[in-house]
Amino acid sequence: MITLSDVSKIYNEGRPNAVTALHAVTLTIARGGVTVFMGPSGSGKTTLLSLVGCMARPSTGRITLDGAPVSGLPERFLTDLRRRHFGFVFQRFNLIRGLTVLDNVMLPAAPLGEDPRAVQARALARLEALGLGPKALMPVEVLSGGETQRAAIARALVNDAPVLIADEPTANLDTALTHRFLDIVAALRDQGKTVLLTSHDPRIIAAAPVSAVVEMRDGQVVEVRS
Numbered sequence: 568m569i570t571l572s573d574v575s576k577i578y579n580e581g582r583p584n585a586v587t588a589l590h591a592v593t594l595t596i597a598r599g600g601v602t603v604f605m606g607p608s609g610s611g612k613t614t615l616l617s618l619v620g621c622m623a624r625p626s627t628g629r630i631t632l633d634g635a636p637v638s639g640l641p642e643r644f645l646t647d648l649r650r651r652h653f654g655f656v657f658q659r660f661n662l663i664r665g666l667t668v669l670d671n672v673m674l675p676a677a678p679l680g681e682d683p684r685a686v687q688a689r690a691l692a693r694l695e696a697l698g699l700g701p702k703a704l705m706p707v708e709v710l711s712g713g714e715t716q717r718a719a720i721a722r723a724l725v726n727d728a729p730v731l732i733a734d735e736p737t738a739n740l741d742t743a744l745t746h747r748f749l750d751i752v753a754a755l756r757d758q759g760k761t762v763l764l765t766s767h768d769p770r771i772i773a774a775a776p777v778s779a780v781v782e783m784r785d786g787q788v789v790e791v792r793s
Protein backbone atom coordinates (compact mmCIF):
# COMPACT_ATOMS: atom_id res chain seq x y z
CA MET A 568 0.00 0.00 0.00
CA ILE A 569 1.15 3.53 -0.78
CA THR A 570 -0.13 6.28 1.49
CA LEU A 571 0.05 10.05 1.34
CA SER A 572 -0.82 11.95 4.52
CA ASP A 573 -1.37 15.68 4.33
CA VAL A 574 1.12 15.98 1.46
CA SER A 575 1.78 19.42 0.01
CA LYS A 576 4.25 20.44 -2.66
CA ILE A 577 5.27 24.03 -3.19
CA TYR A 578 7.63 24.78 -6.08
CA ASN A 579 9.95 27.78 -5.66
CA GLU A 580 8.97 27.97 -2.02
CA GLY A 581 9.54 31.36 -0.41
CA ARG A 582 10.01 33.10 -3.75
CA PRO A 583 7.60 35.42 -5.55
CA ASN A 584 7.00 32.71 -8.18
CA ALA A 585 6.01 30.05 -5.60
CA VAL A 586 3.36 27.57 -6.84
CA THR A 587 1.40 25.27 -4.56
CA ALA A 588 1.04 22.23 -6.83
CA LEU A 589 -0.39 19.92 -4.14
CA HIS A 590 -2.38 21.02 -1.16
CA ALA A 591 -2.70 18.68 1.87
CA VAL A 592 -3.39 15.52 -0.13
CA THR A 593 -4.31 12.43 1.87
CA LEU A 594 -4.74 9.28 -0.20
CA THR A 595 -4.29 5.53 -0.04
CA ILE A 596 -3.27 3.67 -3.19
CA ALA A 597 -3.88 -0.07 -3.20
CA ARG A 598 -1.11 -2.42 -4.32
CA GLY A 599 -1.83 -4.71 -7.21
CA GLY A 600 -4.33 -2.35 -8.77
CA VAL A 601 -4.48 0.09 -11.64
CA THR A 602 -5.12 3.67 -10.49
CA VAL A 603 -5.77 6.48 -12.95
CA PHE A 604 -5.29 10.13 -11.94
CA MET A 605 -7.42 12.51 -13.93
CA GLY A 606 -8.08 16.23 -13.77
CA PRO A 607 -7.45 19.46 -15.64
CA SER A 608 -4.01 20.50 -16.79
CA GLY A 609 -2.08 21.90 -13.83
CA SER A 610 -4.19 20.10 -11.20
CA GLY A 611 -1.11 18.35 -9.75
CA LYS A 612 -1.26 14.85 -11.26
CA THR A 613 2.36 14.75 -12.46
CA THR A 614 3.56 16.30 -9.21
CA LEU A 615 1.74 13.68 -7.17
CA LEU A 616 3.23 10.82 -9.20
CA SER A 617 6.73 12.32 -9.01
CA LEU A 618 6.47 12.38 -5.21
CA VAL A 619 5.14 8.80 -5.04
CA GLY A 620 7.92 7.70 -7.43
CA CYS A 621 10.58 9.25 -5.17
CA MET A 622 11.69 11.70 -7.87
CA ALA A 623 10.96 14.65 -5.60
CA ARG A 624 10.14 15.20 -1.96
CA PRO A 625 6.99 16.73 -0.54
CA SER A 626 7.29 20.18 1.05
CA THR A 627 5.23 18.90 3.97
CA GLY A 628 3.45 15.68 4.81
CA ARG A 629 4.39 12.03 4.73
CA ILE A 630 4.50 9.29 2.12
CA THR A 631 4.82 5.62 2.96
CA LEU A 632 5.54 2.60 0.81
CA ASP A 633 4.26 -0.63 2.35
CA GLY A 634 4.32 1.03 5.75
CA ALA A 635 7.85 2.46 5.46
CA PRO A 636 8.16 6.25 5.34
CA VAL A 637 10.00 7.35 2.19
CA SER A 638 9.57 11.11 2.14
CA GLY A 639 12.41 11.76 4.59
CA LEU A 640 14.96 9.28 3.22
CA PRO A 641 18.41 10.57 2.24
CA GLU A 642 18.98 10.99 -1.51
CA ARG A 643 21.07 7.84 -2.03
CA PHE A 644 18.33 5.63 -0.54
CA LEU A 645 15.70 7.41 -2.60
CA THR A 646 17.72 6.81 -5.79
CA ASP A 647 18.06 3.11 -5.06
CA LEU A 648 14.38 2.79 -4.13
CA ARG A 649 13.40 4.61 -7.31
CA ARG A 650 15.47 2.29 -9.52
CA ARG A 651 14.28 -0.93 -7.96
CA HIS A 652 10.72 -0.06 -7.18
CA PHE A 653 9.46 2.08 -10.04
CA GLY A 654 9.37 2.09 -13.81
CA PHE A 655 8.56 5.45 -15.39
CA VAL A 656 7.03 6.58 -18.64
CA PHE A 657 7.58 10.32 -18.77
CA GLN A 658 5.32 12.72 -20.60
CA ARG A 659 8.23 13.75 -22.84
CA PHE A 660 9.54 10.16 -23.03
CA ASN A 661 13.17 11.20 -22.34
CA LEU A 662 14.74 8.65 -24.69
CA ILE A 663 18.41 9.26 -25.46
CA ARG A 664 19.17 10.23 -29.03
CA GLY A 665 22.13 8.53 -30.67
CA LEU A 666 21.41 5.23 -28.90
CA THR A 667 19.41 2.39 -30.42
CA VAL A 668 15.90 1.59 -29.25
CA LEU A 669 17.22 -1.56 -27.54
CA ASP A 670 20.02 0.31 -25.72
CA ASN A 671 17.50 2.88 -24.51
CA VAL A 672 15.22 0.15 -23.19
CA MET A 673 18.15 -1.57 -21.43
CA LEU A 674 19.40 1.64 -19.81
CA PRO A 675 17.45 1.59 -16.50
CA ALA A 676 18.96 -1.84 -15.76
CA ALA A 677 22.57 -0.65 -16.08
CA PRO A 678 23.06 0.55 -12.47
CA LEU A 679 21.63 -2.70 -11.06
CA GLY A 680 24.56 -4.88 -12.20
CA GLU A 681 22.52 -7.70 -13.74
CA ASP A 682 23.82 -10.03 -16.51
CA PRO A 683 23.45 -7.92 -19.69
CA ARG A 684 22.23 -10.97 -21.66
CA ALA A 685 19.28 -11.42 -19.30
CA VAL A 686 18.50 -7.70 -19.52
CA GLN A 687 18.72 -7.79 -23.31
CA ALA A 688 16.37 -10.77 -23.53
CA ARG A 689 13.85 -8.97 -21.31
CA ALA A 690 14.22 -5.72 -23.26
CA LEU A 691 13.62 -7.54 -26.56
CA ALA A 692 10.57 -9.32 -25.14
CA ARG A 693 9.09 -5.98 -24.04
CA LEU A 694 9.79 -4.46 -27.46
CA GLU A 695 8.20 -7.45 -29.22
CA ALA A 696 5.13 -7.21 -27.00
CA LEU A 697 4.72 -3.57 -28.03
CA GLY A 698 5.24 -4.28 -31.73
CA LEU A 699 8.70 -2.73 -31.84
CA GLY A 700 10.83 -5.85 -32.32
CA PRO A 701 11.82 -4.90 -35.90
CA LYS A 702 12.96 -1.45 -34.73
CA ALA A 703 15.12 -2.65 -31.83
CA LEU A 704 18.44 -1.88 -33.51
CA MET A 705 17.46 1.44 -35.02
CA PRO A 706 18.43 4.76 -33.46
CA VAL A 707 15.51 6.23 -31.49
CA GLU A 708 15.40 9.36 -33.61
CA VAL A 709 13.91 7.44 -36.56
CA LEU A 710 10.85 6.39 -34.53
CA SER A 711 7.46 8.01 -35.02
CA GLY A 712 5.73 9.71 -32.06
CA GLY A 713 3.67 6.63 -31.21
CA GLU A 714 6.69 4.34 -31.58
CA THR A 715 8.74 6.60 -29.30
CA GLN A 716 5.99 6.34 -26.71
CA ARG A 717 5.97 2.54 -26.96
CA ALA A 718 9.77 2.43 -26.62
CA ALA A 719 9.39 4.52 -23.45
CA ILE A 720 6.82 2.04 -22.14
CA ALA A 721 9.17 -0.87 -22.91
CA ARG A 722 11.97 0.93 -21.04
CA ALA A 723 9.73 1.46 -18.01
CA LEU A 724 8.97 -2.27 -17.91
CA VAL A 725 12.52 -3.55 -18.29
CA ASN A 726 13.43 -3.77 -14.60
CA ASP A 727 10.28 -5.68 -13.70
CA ALA A 728 9.71 -3.08 -10.98
CA PRO A 729 6.65 -3.62 -8.78
CA VAL A 730 5.20 -0.18 -9.65
CA LEU A 731 4.76 1.29 -13.14
CA ILE A 732 4.15 5.04 -13.28
CA ALA A 733 3.05 6.45 -16.63
CA ASP A 734 2.19 10.06 -17.38
CA GLU A 735 -0.34 10.25 -20.24
CA PRO A 736 0.94 6.98 -21.75
CA THR A 737 -1.58 6.76 -24.59
CA ALA A 738 -1.82 10.40 -25.68
CA ASN A 739 -0.34 9.63 -29.12
CA LEU A 740 -1.56 6.10 -29.59
CA ASP A 741 -4.30 4.97 -31.94
CA THR A 742 -7.11 2.73 -30.70
CA ALA A 743 -5.38 -0.55 -31.55
CA LEU A 744 -2.18 0.45 -29.73
CA THR A 745 -4.15 1.83 -26.78
CA HIS A 746 -5.80 -1.60 -26.47
CA ARG A 747 -2.40 -3.24 -26.69
CA PHE A 748 -1.14 -0.95 -23.92
CA LEU A 749 -4.21 -1.83 -21.82
CA ASP A 750 -3.55 -5.55 -22.39
CA ILE A 751 -0.04 -5.00 -21.02
CA VAL A 752 -1.47 -3.11 -18.05
CA ALA A 753 -3.94 -5.95 -17.39
CA ALA A 754 -1.11 -8.49 -17.57
CA LEU A 755 0.98 -6.42 -15.13
CA ARG A 756 -1.98 -6.23 -12.74
CA ASP A 757 -2.45 -9.99 -13.02
CA GLN A 758 1.22 -10.36 -12.02
CA GLY A 759 0.41 -8.34 -8.88
CA LYS A 760 2.05 -5.11 -10.06
CA THR A 761 0.76 -1.68 -9.20
CA VAL A 762 0.09 0.65 -12.12
CA LEU A 763 -0.35 4.42 -11.68
CA LEU A 764 -1.39 6.42 -14.71
CA THR A 765 -2.38 9.97 -15.46
CA SER A 766 -4.79 10.29 -18.31
CA HIS A 767 -7.35 12.45 -19.98
CA ASP A 768 -8.20 9.55 -22.25
CA PRO A 769 -11.77 8.25 -21.72
CA ARG A 770 -10.65 4.91 -23.25
CA ILE A 771 -8.22 4.51 -20.34
CA ILE A 772 -10.51 5.80 -17.60
CA ALA A 773 -13.29 3.41 -18.59
CA ALA A 774 -10.97 0.47 -19.31
CA ALA A 775 -11.49 -2.93 -17.69
CA PRO A 776 -8.15 -3.20 -15.85
CA VAL A 777 -8.63 0.15 -14.08
CA SER A 778 -9.48 -0.41 -10.40
CA ALA A 779 -9.57 3.20 -9.12
CA VAL A 780 -9.96 6.67 -10.58
CA VAL A 781 -8.65 9.63 -8.56
CA GLU A 782 -9.97 12.98 -9.66
CA MET A 783 -7.83 16.02 -8.93
CA ARG A 784 -8.47 19.72 -9.08
CA ASP A 785 -6.31 22.66 -7.98
CA GLY A 786 -3.79 20.44 -6.21
CA GLN A 787 -6.38 18.50 -4.26
CA VAL A 788 -8.07 15.12 -4.57
CA VAL A 789 -11.75 15.81 -5.08
CA GLU A 790 -13.05 12.29 -5.66
CA VAL A 791 -11.86 8.70 -5.55
CA ARG A 792 -13.93 6.07 -7.39
CA SER A 793 -13.08 2.40 -7.04
Ligand SMILES: Nc1ncnc2c1ncn2[C@@H]1O[C@H](COP(=O)(O)OP(=O)(O)OP(=O)(O)O)[C@@H](O)[C@H]1O
Pocket residue numbers: 578579586587588606607608609610611612613614615765
Ligand atom coordinates in the same frame (compact mmCIF):
# COMPACT_ATOMS: atom_id res chain seq x y z
N1 LIG B 1 9.20 22.23 -11.65
C1 LIG B 1 8.20 23.11 -11.47
N2 LIG B 1 8.45 24.37 -11.08
C2 LIG B 1 7.44 25.27 -10.88
N3 LIG B 1 6.14 24.97 -11.03
C3 LIG B 1 5.83 23.71 -11.42
C4 LIG B 1 6.83 22.73 -11.67
N4 LIG B 1 6.22 21.58 -12.04
C5 LIG B 1 4.89 21.84 -12.04
N5 LIG B 1 4.65 23.13 -11.66
C6 LIG B 1 3.33 23.75 -11.49
O1 LIG B 1 2.60 22.97 -10.55
C7 LIG B 1 1.23 22.86 -10.95
C8 LIG B 1 0.85 21.40 -11.12
O2 LIG B 1 1.55 20.90 -12.24
P1 LIG B 1 1.50 19.36 -12.67
O3 LIG B 1 2.46 19.18 -13.80
O4 LIG B 1 1.65 18.50 -11.48
O5 LIG B 1 -0.02 19.24 -13.21
P2 LIG B 1 -0.72 18.15 -14.12
O6 LIG B 1 -2.08 17.94 -13.52
O7 LIG B 1 0.14 16.95 -14.26
O8 LIG B 1 -0.86 18.89 -15.52
P3 LIG B 1 -0.85 18.31 -17.04
O9 LIG B 1 -2.14 17.53 -17.21
O10 LIG B 1 -0.81 19.55 -17.88
O11 LIG B 1 0.38 17.48 -17.17
C9 LIG B 1 1.10 23.68 -12.22
O12 LIG B 1 0.64 24.98 -11.85
C10 LIG B 1 2.51 23.76 -12.77
O13 LIG B 1 2.73 24.93 -13.51
